[in-house]
Amino acid sequence: MAGTAALLLVLQALVAPAAAPPGLKPPDATPPSSYAAPNMVHFELAATKYLSAVTTGSVRVRTGPGTNYASITLLVEGTRVKLLKKNSKGWWQVTIGRKTGWMKGSYLKLSTKAATNAIGYLASGKGFEDNGDKGPNKTSRVVLTYDDCPKTLSDFNAVLKYVQAKNIGLAIAPTGDCIADFEDRYGVNLATLARAKGQWVINHSAVHQDLRPLSCAAAARQLRLTGVSTNYGRPPHGAVDGSVECAYASAGMNIWTWDVSTQDWEHENKALTISRAVTKAKRGSSVLMHMWTPGFTPDAIRQIKEGLSKRGLSLCRAYRGMDNAGAITTTPRYLPDSLPC
Ligand SMILES: [Zn+2]
Known part of the structure; x- marks a missing residue:
């Protein structure tokens, strides 16, 4: 039942992204003032101090800046993406793993932290061939x-x-x-x-x-x-x-x-x-x-x-919390953006 509830939450987030409370502007109509450049309708990321962002809910990455564009993938809450640029409608072009696409700015918490953006976070397996996908493990451990x-x-x-x-x-x-x-x-x-x-x-x-x-x-x-x-x-x-x-x-x-x-x-x-x-x-x-x-x-x-x-390689360790301290404990059902291997 927990899985069904989680799925419902995901679906809710997907079907109702633009439902702003009465009296408030639709979430993606205006870029947050913290990074709005008043005389620019369109600017490259180099003009801002923000390098990455973390998703604030389940949100789709699309092929273009709008909900009419096809979905590339769905990111869970708390996923860090690398920011490339923003358009005048408040959509950001981002990269995640090997993929580049567009996301609605209202679902992003902007950050000055650089995105590590390890290769293969979201991978496309191509059959049995080894394809470079290291999943959510961004450490050197195997x-x-x-x-x-x-x-x-x-x-x-x-x-x-x-x-x-x-x-x-x-x-x-x-x-x-x-x-x-x-x-x-x-x-x-x-x-x-x-x-x-x-x-x-x-x-x-x-x-x-x-x-x-x-x-x-x-x-x-x-x-x-x-x-x-x-x-x-x-x-x-x-x-x-x-x-x-x-x-x-x-x-x-x-x-x-x-x-x-x-x-x-x-x-x-x-x-x-x-x-x-x-x-x-x-x-x-x-x-x-x-x-x-x-x-x-x-x-x-x-x-x-x-x-x-x-060969100088180590295996991923059992879960002992995100800080990897203390005794082995139960892993969460939903994997973190980066496994504490
Ligand atoms: Zn199998």
Whole structure:
């Protein structure tokens, strides 16, 4: 139910952006006086002190400055974007990840802080190829990500116990089918179990269907079916096209694919999975693996950790709050703009 409520909030924010209280000007009619240059109808950012902005609600990035332009993506509240320029109607051209688009100024809190704007915050996965997407991890630490479903609850618990003991933070992407299956078989919710151990849990659709043949609306319905309710999702098969991007945007999720694939689903070989993870990972990588393969064991993760360490790389740590201090605690359902890896 919490997911439905969150979705409703997102939808409310989308359908009623211009509804100003009576007596007030519509929110985007006048630029805030703090940065309005009186004699300029249009000015470049260089003329202002503002470098970035943080979204104050769920807001769309569009291909042009107006609600009649197509949506590129949907940003959740608290996302930092880099400001490029503003037009006379109060719309800002921004960049986020590798994307550039326009946003309504009334949904932006302007800041003089520079946007780090790490590559790949909002990524377009292009199939199985490694595509540079490091998701919301902007640190130099490597995130091991595991998709689909574990074979048994004891496999899952063994990994959780190990990563908790070693202060490792994985990203787990179970399908809706998987969550339901484990609820039936064992009476547990895998997402809840993982979050309680400081692990990140993202959506992987309901039934793992390739979403590309579906319309945006039909794919969005797929994403709203059973499954993990959050603001990040990994498209089944990493398959993304314009319609899939549209579906994720309308379901209120950012896409997170990977930049390093171990191809573990093809070979199901533990040693090969480990060696590919270790040799291909770079600073800040997201490594793709699957929970049903032999790469999802405490020993495989231990070997990957050791191998990376020899290359001067560290794994993302379990969640201990945004300041990364204190004991491991439950991760939030909605991932922050930047994971405290
Ligand atoms: Zn998958």
